[in-house]
């Protein structure tokens with residue numbers, strides 16, 4: 001468990017560094033809009049159980065379900081497209097045209113069509129995660145060494161078995177990397193959707209505190225949102241370490 | 252029965268801007284249970300020949316049959332060891348060894364028994380749960396052999412299986428290949444760059460011409476497999492004979508072959 005201790009120590013020292021930096025900036029700027037870490041963390045402790053936790057759970061559920069749906073749709077599709085030159089000839093240009101379009105501009109449309117509740121938020125985050133994972137999965141599938149495929153084909157593998165034994169495991173580390181990068185985007189988009197429309201979620205709480213000029217409460221919300229990101233990121237890290245254990249040996 | 256009959260085999264690869272003839276009208280017959288070594292200049296189509304026998308590339312002309320049946324696709328009891336071993340880095344040693352059986356839908360208990368036996372045979376039993384990245388080159392090669400053994404293949408196709416190994420490990424594994432063949436009496440086709448390896452492991456040694464490959468000569472080597480053959484004058488004579496034949500084929504214009512010596 002030396003790894004775990006080292007990890008906890010790493011987080012502790014990084015947090016300390018951030019808190020000291022935060023404190024210095026707060027002292028320098030000296031504005032009620034930027035409270036220092038001491039009052040903010042005190043507010044966080046006071047508000048956590050009754051106010052922040054329910055909001056964070058709503059938001060966490062939105063991000064988690066969006067990322068799960070986006071991944072579940074994008075990974076199989078991306079891998080199939082990447083392995084089939086004929087499909088890629090059709091879908092490749094489609095992806096290149098649609099990928100760079102900032103999906104967030106569709107938020108107003110989604111709000112009209114799906115309402116201001118969870119559905120529009122989940123749809124938008126899913127859409128964004130979907131494209132990021134799709135592009136990664138396609139590229140990963142294209143880059144799989146021919147020798148690996150040949151070796152299982154020589155054992156008599158059909159297309160499905162080639163997928164199961166070669167394409168999926170070979171692409172997984174790349175997919176995990178993309179997922180971890182998507183976490184940041186997903187949470188940013190979550191904040192945006194919650195702050196623009198709706199009545200719940202940690203993003204809504206932050207903006208609501210801001211409009212009430214309750215700056216320490218606002219910062220308690222920001223800390224809660226940051227923690228949500230850390231938890232998601234760590235969860236992916238743990239999942240990757242378990243599922244892609246092979247990628248960590250021998251280096 | 253796993254004799255191999257190859258008649259008028261030609262294989263052409265369609266490249267991006269031109270096509271390459273890898274083999275042209277190659278004829279070769281290998282008896283059931285016979286160990287044959289194949290040697291020839293780099294790029295002459297040796298790997299292609301094995302792929303055609305394994306049913307992984309289609310002939311442009313001619314036919315390949317194994318055990319009297321025309322080869323249309325991968326065959327149940329053919330095992331192929333690729334030039335880079337073909338191990339999957341994301342699977343453990345035991346899982347890699349079991350892969351062929353799993354793909355052929357052999358039930359799990361049977362699979363475990365055969366894998367344990369094969370790993371034991373190649374001396375990797377202790378490493379069943381390691382990943383290929385944790386093995387040395389020689390151990391990876393043993394694992395590739397274990398996978399083939401677990402299949403209980405009657406035709407073993409090997410593409411330069413030992414060329415990446417140091418001299419000591421290589422000799423050790425040559426001995427292992429010989430003893431496995433003695434025990435199982437499978438038909439064996441070994442592609443190699445090494446003259447000594449060909450003479451040590453091939454009852455017949457087939458010399459191919461430069462690309463496009465055809466059979467240039469066949470060297471009979473009846474004493475192959477005798478106890479202590481490697482240290483007899485006959486072994487050295489056979490090596491010299493083969494070297495002369497290869498020189499005549501212009502094989503020594505090729506760096507890889509001389510280096511392998």
Ligand SMILES: Nc1ncnc2c1ncn2[C@@H]1O[C@H](COP(=O)(O)OP(=O)(O)OP(=O)(O)O)[C@@H](O)[C@H]1O
Pocket residue numbers: 264265266271272273292293294295296297298299300462
């Ligand atoms: N997938 C492929 N696509 C196009 N051309 C190929 C392909 N594989 C092989 N070739 C060509 O076919 C010829 C024979 O290749 P092959 O791999 O069978 O040679 P080899 O005798 O095994 O060579 P080496 O001793 O270097 O392994 C080569 O000239 C090569 O350029």
Ligand SMILES: [Mg+2]
Pocket residue numbers: 297298299334410
């Ligand atoms: Mg080759």
